[in-house]
Amino acid sequence: MAGEEVLRRCMRATVVAARAVILGGVGSVCLALLQLGDFTPVPSGWSLAIPVLGGVALGLAEMSVHELVGCVAFMVVMAPALAPLLVAFPASEVERNDVVRAALRNSLAADALLLLPCVLAGIVLGRWVKGIISSRPQPMRHTPRRAD
């Protein structure tokens, strides 16, 4: 029985970690798009819809509050670390310049602050939608009547 419980907890932790990693990736892409705003085919503000969608996904999920907080914290830490790789990996000479790179990092830190309210708004939206889905009348199930 204890082994089953450990396995269940491990699977649970894996699912939460997978969500956090995906959300971190989505967040870093969003930051990269904000950095490359001039090159984006859609207005760069629209890229903020992506972390909102990620937040909705977290809000809809069956997660405890501390799991949610962990996911969001992971995203806020991971996204600014990954975004420069996405932006500057094919670096030109300008991006190799230390001063430019420092400016990029500062800008990323500022942009990362934008992610947090977006994800939180998404979580609230997701929880709201989840409440609506849950409050829908469930189909009747055949349950045996309790004998009085």
Place this chain on the structure above:
Amino acid sequence: MSTRRSHELWAWTTLAVASIAAIVLLVATERRYLEYVGWTREVRASLEAASLRHNGEAVVLNAVIALEAPAVGFKSTVERVEFTLDQGGRRLGYFFTLPGDMVVTPPADVGARPVAVTRITVTKDASRELAASAAGAGGGPPQRAGEDGESAVAQLAGDVVLVVTLPRGERLVRVPVAGEVGMESGG
């Protein structure tokens, strides 16, 4: 299907949609960014001919600059040319062109060639800048050819400033240009 499983399914679906949207946007953006980075690496400016012609009190600078840029679909326009002239370690002046000082001749067939050559013909009255520079430095006017028995030249160093139109904005790109300017005495 239980409500709990339904929520989980919606959650994963939404996360998948967010991830796919992010990847699609990033690929589209990164491709244009790489084109831009490649473009800024390939673009070159060279001074084909330049002379500073003394015509009485007036000094007129004539220059032809060839701008080679890969044809990758970005619209670029020449904003101005900025440069300094130095002669024998002495700064003759700092110059920049106004719209009336230059004629930009675009390439004839951009689509057919991988690299398009735009010619910029600069004709600028440089008297004022040269006089101001000479007064500030306490030196005389620029040395002309034949004054001391050798051909006098000045060194031009500066940038062709381009405005590149990107999908959602404009960026200034500076393309360095350098070369020698012959000093001529006019009639």
